[in-house]
Amino acid sequence: MSTWFARDVVEAGRLPLFSFFVGLIVGFLCIRVSVRLIRAQVRWWFGNVRPGGLHLHHMVFGVVLCLGAAIGLIATFETATPTTAAVLSGIFGLGAALILDEFALILYLRDVYWQEEGRTSVDAVFVAVAVTGLLLLGLRPLDFVDIGGFRDSPERAAQIGFAVISMATAAIVLLKGKIWTGLVGLFFFPLLLIGAVRLARPGAPWARWRYDQDSRRMLRALRRERRLRRPLIRAKIAVQDLMAGRPDLLPSLREDAEKELDRTVVPAPAPPRRPRSMARRLTISRKRRRSGTINRLPGLRAARAYPAAERPASQEYEPVEPPRR
Numbered sequence: 001m002s003t004w005f006a007r008d009v010v011e012a013g014r015l016p017l018f019s020f021f022v023g024l025i026v027g028f029l030c031i032r033v034s035v036r037l038i039r040a041q042v043r044w045w046f047g048n049v050r051p052g053g054l055h056l057h058h059m060v061f062g063v064v065l066c067l068g069a070a071i072g073l074i075a076t077f078e079t080a081t082p083t084t085a086a087v088l089s090g091i092f093g094l095g096a097a098l099i100l101d102e103f104a105l106i107l108y109l110r111d112v113y114w115q116e117e118g119r120t121s122v123d124a125v126f127v128a129v130a131v132t133g134l135l136l137l138g139l140r141p142l143d144f145v146d147i148g149g150f151r152d153s154p155e156r157a158a159q160i161g162f163a164v165i166s167m168a169t170a171a172i173v174l175l176k177g178k179i180w181t182g183l184v185g186l187f188f189f190p191l192l193l194i195g196a197v198r199l200a201r202p203g204a205p206w207a208r209w210r211y212d213q214d215s216r217r218m219l220r221a222l223r224r225e226r227r228l229r230r231p232l233i234r235a236k237i238a239v240q241d242l243m244a245g246r247p248d249l250l251p252s253l254r255e256d257a258e259k260e261l262d263r264t265v266v267p268a269p270a271p272p273r274r275p276r277s278m279a280r281r282l283t284i285s286r287k288r289r290r291s292g293t294i295n296r297l298p299g300l301r302a303a304r305a306y307p308a309a310e311r312p313a314s315q316e317y318e319p320v321e322p323p324r325r
Helices: 002-010 015-039 058-075 082-100 103-108 116-136 154-175 179-185 189-197 205-210 216-244 253-264 298-305
Strands: none
Touching: 002 015, 015 082, 015 116, 058 082, 082 103, 082 116, 103 116, 116 179, 116 253, 154 179, 154 189, 154 205, 179 189, 205 216, 216 253
8 A cells, every 4th residue: 555655645746635535535434424413413513603693604615725725836846855845735625525515505595504405515425536546546538649740640639639539529428428438538538438439318409409308219218317327216216315414304225216307307308499589470561561560560550441541641650550340
């Protein structure tokens, strides 16, 4: 273990990334233990911070920690030792954990921490931990690209072309609603190809643009989503509840999974129709009449029914009201 740490972390220059990774995990676990003790109203544990009756969410402390660590890293960019950079990176990871733990509050703009929507925060932390872990293992998305030698070698030009193809494929996968496949596929290109070829998730933008709601592809996507995601959602909810505590008013894991499926596995709404331009809807008549009306409006039909010669001169350019029935 010590040999791996010295060779693959310290010597490879990944000590700040390792400190951020540890700070992220430790901060998330500590804050979740704290909020669960507060929720259980344990006497020997301190409660929420309420100066003057105002409830300060721990996201506020995370913003302060991230801002302070970022300023420190920027200020000591050229003179910082590896130890200083590692300490500041660890503080930044701790603050990021406090912010991501209340990611659902930022997303929904309301306090949904102990509600079903609050599980989004745990998903955000899982994504951050997974991406940081892949980077820590030495995997780099598009690490083979060397833009500086683009003009010197045709091989590098081919590498950049492949990188563009990879990014375009990743964009398609993300538009199909496969977030994990797109993120991990940046490190393993065949996974991107699989995600790009397979059906989109029914609620994804790709399905909204390409699938009709009553089409066979949409029905297949709905059936596949419920069949394949049911065990995954049950496992995810079990892990989330084990780490973060159960939301309120959710009686069992099976019912939780079915509610999650009913909420998320729905066909994407049809794309909104573009309104016709005002120039098409309201066109000025080529043969301008005395009434000054606009073509395709009720006043024009009234002008045809009542010629201008029969109207008084004072009403020559006034809009003509349609006849009442």
